[in-house]
Amino acid sequence: MIIIDKKLEELNNNSKPIRVGLVGAGFAAKGFMLQLITSTPGMRLSAVSNRTIDTAEEALKELNASPIRRADNQSDLDSAIKSGEYVITDNPMLLCSSSYIDVIVEATGEVEFGAKVAMEAIKNKKHIVLINAELDATLGPILKKYADDAGVIYTQGDGDQPAVLMNLIREVKMWGFKPILAGNIKSLIDARRTPETQKAFAEAHFQRPKMITSFADGTKIAMEMATIGNAVGFGVGKRGMFGHRCERVEQAVNLFPFEEIKDRPIVDYILGAEPSFGVFVLAYSEHPIKQRYMKVYKMGNGPVYTFYRPYHLSPIEAPASVARAVLMKDATLAPAGRPFCDVITLAKKDLKKGEVLDGIGGFTCYGVIENYDVSLKENLLPMGLTDGCVLKRDIKQDEVITYADVELPDGHLSDKLREEQTKHFKNG
Numbered sequence: 001m002i003i004i005d006k007k008l009e010e011l012n013n014n015s016k017p018i019r020v021g022l023v024g025a026g027f028a029a030k031g032f033m034l035q036l037i038t039s040t041p042g043m044r045l046s047a048v049s050n051r052t053i054d055t056a057e058e059a060l061k062e063l064n065a066s067p068i069r070r071a072d073n074q075s076d077l078d079s080a081i082k083s084g085e086y087v088i089t090d091n092p093m094l095l096c097s098s099s100y101i102d103v104i105v106e107a108t109g110e111v112e113f114g115a116k117v118a119m120e121a122i123k124n125k126k127h128i129v130l131i132n133a134e135l136d137a138t139l140g141p142i143l144k145k146y147a148d149d150a151g152v153i154y155t156q157g158d159g160d161q162p163a164v165l166m167n168l169i170r171e172v173k174m175w176g177f178k179p180i181l182a183g184n185i186k187s188l189i190d191a192r193r194t195p196e197t198q199k200a201f202a203e204a205h206f207q208r209p210k211m212i213t214s215f216a217d218g219t220k221i222a223m224e225m226a227t228i229g230n231a232v233g234f235g236v237g238k239r240g241m242f243g244h245r246c247e248r249v250e251q252a253v254n255l256f257p258f259e260e261i262k263d264r265p266i267v268d269y270i271l272g273a274e275p276s277f278g279v280f281v282l283a284y285s286e287h288p289i290k291q292r293y294m295k296v297y298k299m300g301n302g303p304v305y306t307f308y309r310p311y312h313l314s315p316i317e318a319p320a321s322v323a324r325a326v327l328m329k330d331a332t333l334a335p336a337g338r339p340f341c342d343v344i345t346l347a348k349k350d351l352k353k354g355e356v357l358d359g360i361g362g363f364t365c366y367g368v369i370e371n372y373d374v375s376l377k378e379n380l381l382p383m384g385l386t387d388g389c390v391l392k393r394d395i396k397q398d399e400v401i402t403y404a405d406v407e408l409p410d411g412h413l414s415d416k417l418r419e420e421q422t423k424h425f426k427n428g
Helices: 002-013 027-038 053-062 074-082 092-097 111-123 133-150 161-174 199-204 209-216 219-232 249-254 288-296 319-328 372-377 413-424
Strands: 018-023 043-049 068-070 086-089 103-106 127-130 154-156 178-186 266-271 279-284 304-309 341-347 365-371
Touching (some): 018 319, 027 043, 043 053, 043 092, 086 092, 092 111, 103 111, 103 319, 111 127, 111 133, 111 413, 133 219, 133 341, 161 279, 209 219, 219 266, 249 279, 365 372
Parallel strands (some): 018 103, 043 086, 068 086, 127 154
Antiparallel strands (some): 178 279, 341 365
16 A cells, blocks of 8 residues: 555656546445545546436535536547546546546446446446445456456455455465455344335435445345455355354354364354444464464464454545556456355345336345355346346245346346356356
8 A cells, every 4th residue: 555655646746647537426426536536646536427417516516626517528528627627427438438537436336337337438448446346246257357358457446345355355364364254244134124214314324225225134245245255265154144143353253163164265244243344354374383473462362363454434445446456457356257156136025926126225125145156056136137127926025036037127238247247157
């Protein structure tokens, strides 16, 4: 990070900032705007695209960004960027095709829309940074392949739990420990939550009810843990993870069977533990001298130790991944190759034939994590592709939904990419 800081300072001193195009203007996107406008030297927020353009303008005005110009074509957008204005548009493809933008940050949390933006960015040789675990969990491996073929970086943004876990895993391995579990810390999971039950909380925290619902019903953690599993080659110990309850993160070392995960590492979570906004890694070393040092430093008797970070600051930390992609041509977090984990779909309530699924954070279904080979074998419907699917039969509450149970929407790029991903990685 010190190297990145110095390079950003050089860019700032030479008036050659990294030019960033941002897609989205919601809670996560606005936090990212804040960092680029107020806190990150050597990086400039050149343009913002949002489906509701007034929302983008309101966010920039609240951050005292000026002057602001609206653009509805390529010429206007490029001209405004060159003149140093903050550009807003409702057409994200203009950002992807602009020669005055170096990197695209996709921060919508949407799978179909995000897939279109990612593919257009890659087509135009733009690095793509996601604040969108949902997209990465659903289509990350195939998007990474397209990015590799185009010679650009595909990565999730720092600050969200998966990227923070990836950084922690890198450190632990550098210290000579073998990671055997990548863990999240949750305070609540209730699959019955809906946008109606979460409406007041969402309004109080400046977020969309569907997004908050995905946090509460377990879909979000499934998406996040699938992305870290796919990045490091970890699976799950059971469908939905174990999710043991404990009071402190340090107790996690005693909750998971060492002999079972020693050679088959997993992703999982603990529930109700402090620090409640953190992540952790279980890792081991059997070296007796290293164990002696760990005991002196009050890390326990070993051979398994708990390493944790008590906070994650998405999207405040996300600019680091932009710099890493552009300056070091390296990803903070990206799939390692074939998928290891998938997020499958279960009915949130009894559903009837002909009913239309309303996607992530909705009233009809929720997502849980599963090993990818199981998902493939059982033809399970990915949660990230559920929006707009029509049921072909009645489904009972908590029953798993398969591809055979639904009619997919017409013309979705995400469905096409998922089919391509399945075929490409079929043989590992």
